[in-house]
Amino acid sequence: MRCDGHRPHYTGVSAYDPIARLYDPWSSSVIEDISFYVEEALTAGGGPVVELGVGTGRIAIPTAMAGVHLIGVDSSPGMLVVCEERAREAGVADRLDLRLGDLRSPPVDERVGLVTCPFRAYLHLANDDERLEALGAARALLRAGGRLVFDVFAPSPEDVEETHARWIEREPGIEERADWDLEAQTLTLSVRGPAGASTMVLAWLEPARWYALLAEAGFEVTACYGWFDRRPYAGGEDSVWIAHVRK
DSSP states (O other), X not given: OEEOTTSTTOOSOOTTGGGTTTHHHHTTTOOTTHXXXXXXXXXXXXXXXXXXXXXXXXXXXXXXXXXOOEEEEESOHHHHHHHHHHHHHHTOGGGEEEEEOBTTBOSOOSOEEEEEEOTTGGGGOOSHHHHHHHHHHHHHHEEEEEEEEEEEEOOOHHHHHHXXXXXXXEETTEEEEEEEETTTTEEEEEEEETTEEEEEEEEOOOHHHHHHHHHHXXXXXXXXXXXXXXXXOOSSSEEEEEEEEOO
16 A cells, blocks of 8 residues: 655545544445446456545445556555555455545546546545636546546435434444535534444535536536436435536
8 A cells, every 4th residue: 555645635534534434334225326336347348447535435445356467546544554455355456546635636646537526535625716726637637538427415404304413224223414514505414323433524515516516627528327226316415427628
């Protein structure tokens, strides 16, 4: 595992460190996006792909098991330790190059055909300046014709009403709480369980704003899906984006 925490903006502090051992059981029911990202990686052509926010390898390890070499970047040392352990157990450690770093300045000098940022990781960016910095950093990693693939969400009124300021058992013995600020468009998400507890703030945007930011960062949106089955986006909470480097 290579560590490049000296890069600009990277603090070496992550809200995920206290829950590195809790993360896999907490997210165990989230499987709908895995095949989508594996398929995208398999069509990327030669060379490695880059996954930003690799975490414990929930998507990276199945991708490596499919034969793809992957550079995984995450800001949590604890999550990368778990990912490395899981990769060794799966027999794919030689296909994963794990690096400690920030979404806005990933420690990657290689140029690749695909950069992914799964599981809403761009929601950790607090404002448009940070979003543009991260999108620009992803673009800088891509070869001509390369693409960025990511997913995000904006909550529905029903979701806010059902979950606001309540502790809800997400998985057996693991609870999470969502505190929504509709004016600021932020979610303060807390999780607690036998292996740790943490709180983090996520910030969401409407899809129209993501379109504008991608264009400003030098991308052309070639697909916006409403789910990982590639249905066209027609409103709703989730959006899945494929954007190519603009010629």
